[in-house]
Amino acid sequence: MADLGLTIAGVALKNPVMTASGTFGYGREYGCFFPLNRLGAVVTKGITLEPRAGNPGPRVVETPAGMLNSIGLQNPGVDGFIADELPSMREAGVPVIVNVSGHSPAEYGEVAARLDGLEGVSALEINVSCPNVDQGGMAFGVDPRSVAEVVAGCRRRTRLPLITKLTPNVTSLAPVARAAVEAGTDAVSLINTLVGMVIDVVSRRPVLARGAGGLSGPAIRPVAVRAVYEVAAAIEVPVIGLGGIVTAEDALQFIMAGASAVAVGTALFADPLAACRVVEGLAAWCDGQGVSWIGEIVGAANPAFRGRRPGRMTEC
Numbered sequence: 001m002a003d004l005g006l007t008i009a010g011v012a013l014k015n016p017v018m019t020a021s022g023t024f025g026y027g028r029e030y031g032c033f034f035p036l037n038r039l040g041a042v043v044t045k046g047i048t049l050e051p052r053a054g055n056p057g058p059r060v061v062e063t064p065a066g067m068l069n070s071i072g073l074q075n076p077g078v079d080g081f082i083a084d085e086l087p088s089m090r091e092a093g094v095p096v097i098v099n100v101s102g103h104s105p106a107e108y109g110e111v112a113a114r115l116d117g118l119e120g121v122s123a124l125e126i127n128v129s130c131p132n133v134d135q136g137g138m139a140f141g142v143d144p145r146s147v148a149e150v151v152a153g154c155r156r157r158t159r160l161p162l163i164t165k166l167t168p169n170v171t172s173l174a175p176v177a178r179a180a181v182e183a184g185t186d187a188v189s190l191i192n193t194l195v196g197m198v199i200d201v202v203s204r205r206p207v208l209a210r211g212a213g214g215l216s217g218p219a220i221r222p223v224a225v226r227a228v229y230e231v232a233a234a235i236e237v238p239v240i241g242l243g244g245i246v247t248a249e250d251a252l253q254f255i256m257a258g259a260s261a262v263a264v265g266t267a268l269f270a271d272p273l274a275a276c277r278v279v280e281g282l283a284a285w286c287d288g289q290g291v292s293w294i295g296e297i298v299g300a301a302n303p304a305f306r307g308r309r310p311g312r313m314t315e316c
């Protein structure tokens with residue numbers, strides 16, 4: 001049986017399959033479908049300093065091969081998360097990666113500080129797709145300097161491994177990825193959603209109450225694979241790939257493009273077992289291809305790959 005275990009940024013994963021932030025809540029609803037420790041890690045919904053109610057509905061609409069969402073970072077706030085959600089996640093025995101969001105570098109830093117040193121938190125994923133209130137609403141993630149400011153601020157406030165989650169809504173990803181690395185990120189994940197809109201032709205209005213939303217699902221997969229390919233050739237820290245993964249073959253595309261691990265998101269809405277099926281499919285594929293360790297094929301399709309390959313669990 002192939003070895004799927006690996007380490008990324010010091011976090012040991014029994015397999016390279018995670019859940020994508022915002023598509024798995026805090027795991028509660030999925031616990032009745034499968035034990036969460038079948039996954040490599042669980043990534044939480046975005047956590048902010050204060051609780052947020054999120055946007056008014058409608059805030060989700062189905063699209064061809066995907067969906068559009070405008071949830072608006074609904075979450076219990078960092079203290080509510082620590083008190084009410086983290087204990088049951090800890091008991092599940094799965095590495096927990098907390099997705100951190102904020103409207104200012106100071107907010108990100110404060111959330112990172114409150115999570116520092118807590119048992120059961122393995123790493124932070126910094127979502128730089130939030131609007132930067134200090135700079136008038138532009139997302140942090142589109143400007144390398146803002147990304148660096150957010151990452152460096154978190155770096156100063158926590159010893160946890162940092163994963164910076166990049167947005168595809170930029171002209172060129174490499175400068176943003178490099179800025180995150182120079183500011184101290186231990187890994188990057190990509191992609192977050194693409195900005196899109198659906199219009200109801202009867203009401204003559206956008207379907208989502210907020211107008212535009214984030215497009216996810218299989219429709220964005222080729223964009224995401226290309227993004228991973230580009231970034232894995234530009235930086236030397238591990239890359240986590242996501243965007244439209246439904247099957248093990250989809251995950252393999254990301255791994256061969258240069259991702260050390262992958263996350264499954266929108267597919268979970270249609271099939272709560274989708275991520276588990278990806279784990280099983282990766283093991284079967286490796287066995288069928290004579291690949292003894294999944295880390296061997298990271299970047300196999302990317303001649304320009306210069307990222308750091310994952311570590312082997314047996315080496316730690």
Ligand SMILES: Cc1cc2nc3c(=O)[nH]c(=O)nc-3n(C[C@H](O)[C@H](O)[C@H](O)COP(=O)(O)O)c2cc1C
Nearest residue numbers: 020021022046069127191192216217243244265266
């Ligand atoms: C309903 C929903 C909520 C999301 N919330 C977050 C979030 O809080 N933080 C974040 O970084 N990404 C969030 N995302 C983006 C996903 O984590 C992921 O990057 C994106 O959906 C692409 O992956 P997928 O096509 O497999 O869903 C959300 C996506 C969806 C569909």
